[in-house]
Amino acid sequence: MLLVKYFLFILLAAVSLSSCAQTTWHSEQLAIDDSLQIAVIQIPKNRKLSQTEVFSLGNDSYTLTLHSTDSIYSTAHTLKLNNNTYKAYITSLPLITINASQEIVNEPKRMCRIGYADEEITFTSYAGIELRGSSSLVFKKKTYDLNFYKDSLGFENQDYKLAGMRSDDDWILDGLYNEPLRMRSFISLNLWNEIYTPHYLDKEPKAKAGATAAYSEVFINGRYKGLFLLQEQVDRKLVKIKKNKGDTARGEIFQGARYLGASSFDSIPPAKNFLASWGGYDIKYPSPTNAPWDNVYPFTDFVVNSDDDAFAKAISKQFVLDNAIDYFLYINALRAPDNLGKNLYLIRYDAGAPYFYAPWDLDGTLGTIYSGKRINTTNDFLSNGLLRRLIATDADDFIARFQARWLTLRQGVLSEEQLLKKQMDTYKSLKEQKVYEREALVWDTFIYEEEGITYMQEWTKKRLAFLDKYISDLK
Template sequence: MLSAVASNTDTLVVASNFYHIDRQKNIIVINSGLAELNSNGENIKSHILLDSLYTFDQTVTGVATNASYQVKLEGESYTLYFTQLPIVRITARQDIVDSPSIYATFSLAQPSGAVVTSAMGIEFRGGSSQANPKKSFELSFWNDTTGASSRDVALLGMRTDNKYNLQALYNEPLRVRSKVSNELWQDIHQIYYKNLEPDAKNGINMQYVEVFVNGEYRGVYALSERVDRKQLKLKKHNNGIVGELYKGADWQGGATTFTALPPFDNASETWGGFEYKHPEEEINWTNLYNFVDFVKNSSDQEFFSTYKQKFELRNAVDYFILLNLLRASDNTGKNLYIAKYKKGEPYYYVPWDLDGVFGTDWTGANTGPVEDLLSNGFYDRLQMDCSPNGFRDQLRTRWAALRQSVITQESIMARFAANNQFLLKNNVYEREQRAWDGYEASSTQLDYMATWLSARLRYLDGRFGAACAPLSATTAKQPALVKLYPNPATDHLTVECEATAYQLTLRDLQGRVMLQTTLRGRLNQVSTAHLPKGMYVATIQSGTLLKTEKVLLN
C-alpha cells in the first residue's frame, strides 16, 4: 500500500506491487493508496520512494487521478500518474507471437491492495486486429512454466477460469464501444435455460485495466471473459455430441451467412467459415451442416413450420435487434458463435467482438448515419415470417418493449458517458496518447454517437414497427416480373420489379453487405461503379417477395 514513512517526513513510500515504470516513455503509474495519501494531506511531500528516491518538481499535499506530476531521478524527468484502474503486469522472456502461447508471469494489482499473481501462457489473439500496433492477447493461466497443468483464477469479479482475453480496443475512438455493447446485450437477453443453469451466461463481462508488458506501458485494455462451453454451461460430451459450439471466424465459405453449403470434412476443425469449438472429444460437422442446409434449401412450408424447433426464436429476435441497433456490420456471420445446450435443443447465437459499432466500422472510422437492415441468409428468411407469434410479430413486440426500458437514447448515452467519464477521471486518454502515436481522444465523439444513435433509433422504429402481410398460398408467390440486368454488369444494374417498394442488397461471396438501397417504381437503375469487380449475391425483398440471384460485375 501507499503510505508516508512517518507523519513528520516529506517522503511518500509505495510498495513494489503498486508502482509501474516505463523507462522508455518515462511514465510512472501508481494505483493504490490514494485515499490514504489524500487523508494525510496536511503533510507536504517533496519525495516519493519507489525503486529509488524520486523528487517532485513541486511539493504536493494530495494527489488526483485526473492530474499528472513531474518527478526526477538523477536528472531524468518522469511523468507520474495515479489511477483507480487495476494494473496488469506481464513479463515474458520470449517474443509474444500469434501461436503457440509462450510462458510469462502475470500480476494484477487492484487499488484496494489485492494482488493476483500467476504463471501463464500468452499469445496474440484476433485476425485483422493483429495488424494494429496495439495487439490483443489471449491469457492461459498455468500452475507451472510449461502449461502442463492449468490454474483457475478469479479476476475483478468475473468468472473463475483459467483463460481470459485482453482486448486492445485499438479501433475504438473512445475505448468504450465494446464494453457498452456487451453490457447492453446482457440487459437485453438472458439465456433461455437460465432456470436449469443459473450460472450460464450468453455473452461476456469486461473490466478496464491498464497494461505493462516487459516494462512497457501498453495503455488501457478490457480484460474479458471468453465464450466457451463453461460460459454457456453446455452439456459435456457423453456417448456422442451433446452440447455444441461453433465460432463464425471467417466470411469465406458462405456457411456462416447461410449463403452457401460447401462439403464438410470431419478431419478438419474448420468448415464454411466456422471453427469447431465443442465438443473437444470429436469433430462432427453433420448437425451444423444439416441446419445450414435447412435454412438455405428447405421449402417455405418446411422452413416456416419447423424453424422454431431448430433455432430459439427469442434469441433470434434479440440478436437481430442487437445487430441492427449497434449496426455491427462485421457480425452478421463472422464474429459470432452458434451454440446448442444439448442434443434435441435449438441452436442460438452468442455475440462476439462488438467493436465496429455505433457509427464506426471495423477500422474505427466514422460511418455517419446509415439507413439499412443488417441481415444474412437466415434472417432474410425469418423476415418473411408474418404469422402470429412468428419472427416479425415477435420482433415488433420485443422492440416496442425494449424501447421503453433498455433501448432509449437517454439510457444508452448515459452508459457511454459513464464509461467516458471514468476514463477521463483517471487520465487514461492522456496516457493512451503517450503510448500510441497518432491516437487522440476526440472531444466530439460523444456528440457524434448521440446524433448517430438518434437517427438509428428513428430508422429502426419505422422498420421494426412496420406491418407485415401474412404468408398464404397466394401471397407467398413472387410477382410475375423480377429482373436484374445486364449480367454481367459494368457500372450500373437495372432492376425491374412489380412491387411498389422493395430493398435491393448486394453481398460479396463472403456475405458482407456491399450495397443496400430501397427502390420504388417498376424500373430502377443502380450505380455499381464504386464496387470491386467480382461475383455478388443480389437479393430483392419486399413483404413476401424474396428473390436471390448471382450477379457478376466486370
C-alpha cells in the same frame, strides 16, 4: 471532570491508532516506464491516501506526493525513487504488468510472469502469452491471449477472478487500436448481457449470455502500452453448456469466423467431417470429435433449403426465437454489419436442444466499421439468411414479437437516454481520469476530442429513429 477525562482518553486513543496505522502496498500496484518517465499506481476507489505516502517495495523506498487528495484519479502526481522523479498517475482500473523474456508471437504461447492488481485482489502468476487476431495482427498495438499457470512449466492451469468477472485461467487483452475512442467494444459487449438472458438459466443459474469485459492498463517489459479491454472467452465454461458424454456430442459451440455461406445461412457447402472448419465456422466445442458437423449441417440445410411451411412449423424447435429477436435487434441498434455470419457464436445447450447466438468482436459498431473508419449510415436494416426467413414466413408470430420486444427495449437499455448516458459516462470517465492522456502518450495517432463523442451520439439518435419506423412498418 470524569466525563472530560473519558473523552480525552478516547481522543488520544484514536490519534494513537491513526498514527500507528500503515498503508499496505503491493508491488503489483505500481508500474514504471523509464522511457516516458511515468508511473501508474493502482489504488482502489475506497482507499484514502495521505498527502505524502512513503512506502517500500523490496529494497526500494518510494515517496508519492499527491498534488490533490480530493481528485487523485484526475490529477497527475509525483513519485520519487532515489534520484529519479516520475509523473505519477493513479488508476482505479486493473493494472497488468507482463514480463516476457522471449518475443511475443502469434503462436506458440511464450512463458511470462504477470502481475495483476484490481480493487479486490493482487497477485503475480506464471502465464502463457501470444498474439491474438487476424487483421489486427498488423496493428502497432497488439491484442493478446493469456493463459495463467500454476508453475513455470505450464502443466496445470490456474484460475483467477479478474475485475469482478468469472474465475478462469484463459483471458483476452484487446488492444482496441482500431477503435477511435476505445469505447465501442466495451459498451457493446456488456450491453448484450443486459439485453439477453440465457433461456436455460433455471438449469444453469451461472450461465452468461456472452463475454463481458473490463478496462485495464498494461505494461509489457517495463513499457507502458496503454488502455486494454480485459475480456472473458466465449467457451463451454462461460455459457455452461453440457459436456460430451462419451462420443456423443451434447453442448456445441461454433465460431463464425468467415463469410463462406453456412455461417450466414446463405448457402450450404458440402460437409467434410474430418475438417475443423466448415462454411465459415470453426468448431470450438467439442473438439476433437469424429463428427463435428453432424448436427449443425442438417440445421443449416433446414434454414437454407426447407420450404416455407416446414420452416415456419419447426424453426422454434431448432433455434431459440427469443434469442434471435434479441440478437438481431441488438445488432441493428449498434449497426454491426460484420456480425451477421462472422464475429458470432452459434451455440446449443444440450443434445437435441435449439441453437442460439452470442456476439463477439464488436469494434465495428456505433457509426464505424472494423477498421475504425466512420460510416455514417443509419438507414439500413441488417439481416442474414436466418432473419430473412423468419420475417418472410412470420414463423410463430415472429414479426409481432420482434416489434413488441423492440418497444420494450426502447423503454429500457436501448432507450436513447440510456444509450447516450452510457456513451457519455464512459467517455467522461476515461477522459477525466486521464486514461486518454496516457493512451495518447504512447499512441500518437490516438485522438479523443469531444467531436468524436458528439459524432457517436448524433449517429445513435438517427439510427434509433430510423429503426423505430422501419421495425414498426415490418409486415
